[in-house]
Amino acid sequence: MEGRCLSYFLTMKRFLLAISLAAGICCVVAQKKILKQAAAFETSQLYEQAAEMYMKALYQNATRPESIQGLTRTSQKVVDGMLSNYFVARNADDLVAATSQFETILAYQEKLTYFNIQAEIPSYHFRDYEQDKKQLFIDQADEEESETLEKLETLYDQGIRAFQNENWWESWQAFKKIEALSGEYKDTKNYKKKIREKATPIAILPSNQNAFRSEKAFRSHLISELLRLNNPLIKLIEREHLEQVIEEQKLGLSGIIDEKSAAALGRLLGAKAVIIMQVVHQQFNEGQLVERAKTAYTSSEKMVHNDIAQSSRLITDYQPVAYRDFTKENTLLASLDYRLISTETAEILSSDLLRETYKDRIHYATFDGNPYALYHSDGQVIFKSGPERNAFLALFSDGGEMKSQNEMTYEVQRVLSERLASSIHNYFLND
Numbered sequence: 001m002e003g004r005c006l007s008y009f010l011t012m013k014r015f016l017l018a019i020s021l022a023a024g025i026c027c028v029v030a031q032k033k034i035l036k037q038a039a040a041f042e043t044s045q046l047y048e049q050a051a052e053m054y055m056k057a058l059y060q061n062a063t064r065p066e067s068i069q070g071l072t073r074t075s076q077k078v079v080d081g082m083l084s085n086y087f088v089a090r091n092a093d094d095l096v097a098a099t100s101q102f103e104t105i106l107a108y109q110e111k112l113t114y115f116n117i118q119a120e121i122p123s124y125h126f127r128d129y130e131q132d133k134k135q136l137f138i139d140q141a142d143e144e145e146s147e148t149l150e151k152l153e154t155l156y157d158q159g160i161r162a163f164q165n166e167n168w169w170e171s172w173q174a175f176k177k178i179e180a181l182s183g184e185y186k187d188t189k190n191y192k193k194k195i196r197e198k199a200t201p202i203a204i205l206p207s208n209q210n211a212f213r214s215e216k217a218f219r220s221h222l223i224s225e226l227l228r229l230n231n232p233l234i235k236l237i238e239r240e241h242l243e244q245v246i247e248e249q250k251l252g253l254s255g256i257i258d259e260k261s262a263a264a265l266g267r268l269l270g271a272k273a274v275i276i277m278q279v280v281h282q283q284f285n286e287g288q289l290v291e292r293a294k295t296a297y298t299s300s301e302k303m304v305h306n307d308i309a310q311s312s313r314l315i316t317d318y319q320p321v322a323y324r325d326f327t328k329e330n331t332l333l334a335s336l337d338y339r340l341i342s343t344e345t346a347e348i349l350s351s352d353l354l355r356e357t358y359k360d361r362i363h364y365a366t367f368d369g370n371p372y373a374l375y376h377s378d379g380q381v382i383f384k385s386g387p388e389r390n391a392f393l394a395l396f397s398d399g400g401e402m403k404s405q406n407e408m409t410y411e412v413q414r415v416l417s418e419r420l421a422s423s424i425h426n427y428f429l430n431d
Helices: 002-043 049-059 067-092 093-117 123-164 168-182 188-197 217-231 238-248 259-269 386-393 404-431
Strands: 199-202 234-236 273-285 290-304 309-344 348-366
Touching: 002 049, 002 067, 049 067, 067 093, 067 123, 093 123, 123 168, 123 188, 168 188, 199 217, 199 259, 217 234, 217 404, 234 404, 259 273, 259 309, 273 404, 309 404, 348 404
Parallel strands: 199 234, 199 273
Antiparallel strands: 273 309, 290 309, 309 348
16 A cells, blocks of 8 residues: 555646746746847848847846846947937927937836846936936926916006907906916006906895795895895995994884985985885795605516526516605795996886795605615616616605795795895996
8 A cells, every 4th residue: 555655746736847947947948939030130230129139048047157148238229219309309409309218228227127137328418417407497487487478468458458449358357367376467467456446335134025934044044145146236235234224324224224314314325226025925835745656676686597498597576565755845036126326326227026936845765675785777777887877776865854934935035135136246247
């Protein structure tokens, strides 16, 4: 028994040795073939291809002398050729091409370090490369500065022409762009000041005719939006000054409902125009919670046997199940009448009736079991993944919380104030 084991061991050892020798012979043959190709490339002065073949040989055997010597020779030729291209580009004052070429040389040099080989690069080339980089940076900065100056001059000319033609808003926009580019340029600050002097002082008058619970909150929305639009042709009378004059003159709000009384108060405030507004209609409609029975699908796996092929396979089977779907929609409708009135003539300069419908809707679902086991369908496809399934599963995590009537009123105030501010803004742009 021991003899048979020893015989088996010796046989296996000889077999493995034979395999090892065969592999070594194959490797040597492959290396010789690569070196022969490298030598052929080198003889044809195709140094870059030759260097690549020598590298390939070194990947297989990093200590083979002829591979190391071959790569040392050919890589130097490659670098010399690159340096020649660098020299040509530099003499042509093409600093972009020159610096790019030298950076390619440095990258190739880095590649050679893997094989402990370094091609020679005269030190003065490094000095020239650093100088070229600095000069290129300066040139690019000068070019960008030149482009910026050109833009500034173009915008300045646009602003001056618009100012001379009394297109105040267009002029203002040109000078604002100049400010964004460079802060100040020439006498743009002075021109902006002159445009500001063209502004019309306007006052937003309070009213007791509003249907909104918080008339002050609505006025605050409107003031904030007008300030955001930053129209230089509008100068808002401060709210504190407005309320102080109303108190001093013992004016009741019920008197500020027509053009003449509004114009009179505006003159006391030093305003050239006033805004009076009235929310003429506000209605909150609470919707009904609508419940519907809907169908989704659960999946299960079952084994199906094919008698003809005498084989079985596992398939996924989908069974319909019912879940509950809920929707509700509340609506808030509001209408706002506003007038922009001249304090000098009591003339209505601009007016409009703004209507807004704000809807808040909830949509959620419930299921007695695990909703993550459900798959919904559009009647043709069962959605197993993707955005459709994600949206479906989100229905079961939504608690169905709706905004209160006060929250909806706040949103309507915000939207109406944005529309009213935009209307006033556009009036002064086109005036």
